[in-house]
Amino acid sequence: MPPFPVRLPQAQPSSTTRAAAAAAAAVGAVIAAVALRRYLSTSRRRPSASVAMSALRSSSSSSASAATTLVAYGKSPQDQELLASAAGSVAPGEGGSAGEFAVALSYAGAGFDAGAYMGALRARRFGRWMLWSPRIGSTQDLIAQNFAKLPVGVVCVADVQFKGRGRSKNVWESPPGCLMFSFTSQMQDVRKLPLMQYVVCLSMTEAIKELCRAKGLPELDVRIKWPNDLYLKGLKVGGILCTSSYEAKLYNICTGIGLNVDNEKPSTCLNAALQEANAISPRLKREDVLAYFFNKFENLFEIFSNQGFQALEEQYYNSWLHSGQRVVVQDAHEGQSVGSVVTIQGLTPTGYLYAIGEDDKSYELHPDGNSFDFFTGLVRRKMEA
Template sequence: MRFPIRLSPPATSAAAAAAAVLAAFAIRRYLHPRSSMATSAHRRITTIFVAGKSTEDKQLLAAAVDGVLELGGEGGDSVEEVTVSLDSGAAGGAGFDAAAYMGALRASRFGRWMLWSPRMASTHDLVTHNFAKLPVGVVCVADVQLKGRGRSKNVWESPPGCLMFSFTSQMSDAQKLPLMQYVVCLAMTEAIKELCRAKGLPELDVKIKWPNDLYLERLKIGGILCTSSYQPKVYNICTGIGLNVDNENPTTCLNAALKELKVNSPMLTREDILASFFNKFEVLFEIFSNEGFQALEEQYYNSWLHSGQKVTVQDGHGTQRADSVVTIQGLTPSGYLYAIGEDGKSYELHPDGNSSSAIRQL
């Protein structure tokens, strides 16, 4: 299998220009093997724009994409037609402003390469299916998703105003993989708080609901999905995030909360939040990689909902099953909930559990 690598700069300026021209021509490729037999009624066109922190970053990503991206299987006779363009989209319009995002980005490893689409099936599917073609740290952003992915095969609702993105990373330590989602959750909560402080806005107390949801005022405003695949000596990680920024449905959103806290308050933008996230995530990921999750635990517990929370678990099997009330203490080394019962018995609680210790409420 191919390793995802950082692409080397083109050997000559002519090579760079050639790569740019290829991408700028908006090459169209039919990705379904029977595309020539499909009717226009079953054809969906996905336009993907290429952006980079620097001109070189943009050219490298364009060369990697080269007009060919797999968008995942849709089933039936539908045809996915992809158009790739070096144009980053119309700044100041309703779509994602790549220039504003790149201007606020300070991270050097993550988010420097961006694929953006006004409308696509799933950002997570795109980075998953094209991991080997793309530079590690690339981010894919969509204004609207048709089939956004959540945990346990749930579909994440993706209305306009929601920040929806997926990005790639790599890790060699398998024991750290289950904890990656906690680092991502922490990075987003910290990024939102720091952004509010920097802009002089009321601080939004976004909290983490274990294992991978974000809550504000007891309502869900975001979710994280981490998936991985293994290649020799390295795990390829795809992380997807959906965050309600300016869409009050289906629950609430960050800007609605700001309006309640301060009349005529300036609003947060998706571009600023995404840049702030990568600025924070890059720092936390470095700590996590070198020192482990223990170095971040205190910060994490300050941002989650569950310290001291009492929940009911079902202990045992069949007719021997009994309810027990336990108090959550923290996380186990493997990333599950650690709780203690009223009788002093220790529990390791798993999400959506069907095991001998299943959480009834959380």
């Protein structure tokens, strides 16, 4: 499976920053309430309880039959009305997301059980508005390009993506059975932005464990591979992509997650591991995984927002793969490649890897943006003593 990581931002972010993963409405429940009032006041239309609500302007000559269907769901009827009204103005995305959107309040034969998801959702801010599509170019593109038109905390879920995105223009393979979603959030503190991806990773690993316990299933030991991949038994099962833009003293963050729940290819999946542990074990459902993720993320984000990442650091290290790991870092010196052996200690305050070399000097390790192999392609940057 190709990598699906996140680019860490530079020290001085531009107006459009590629944030290191993450997501979370730093303004909290107040933002959700403000968004609700804003959209209810500006949306005079009330959607009818019919399947097809509207066909939007198209940037191509695609026919209505080829339109992408977006089905609006909400934790409450009011939430559903809000989202349906807001979604009626979304603009087509670029590339694979371009075309017409048909907004609906229901869909015959939907592959995602929105009722089960909403029933398991306990989060108050994140995930209470959901756009679901049977097939879409990219959930990330849709919400990123329509951020201002949708409530903060909205999630877009797709059964199939044909233009799924990863880091460095990599494509995320999105077969049926994969949980694919993107959601929005906001934050103000740019210093925390690079660490947000770690909160998202931790939230998913903890959510999967908690869901297994709740269902009486063997606990799946999903681990974090720095900076933003999820691994199970040495194989990749998921990854995270975050993008952000800066506007009106706020960072608008779009977080995309792909997680192999019921699809063994191209690597492995959660249910394959459960079946291996117990052949008659019930299977995890995408709806439950998504709900448990938001339940956990909202809680961890609140801790992170109020106390900083240091309050979650020990828990994060318990979930990642790298404590005490020795790696060879490649550097160029006088035209030749020089390898340095370092031992990973943890994270730096800015979110990079902190390591100690055999010379007892401190090193800060950065991803090279291309290599999928953690053990090669890292750029060494010596820290000041």
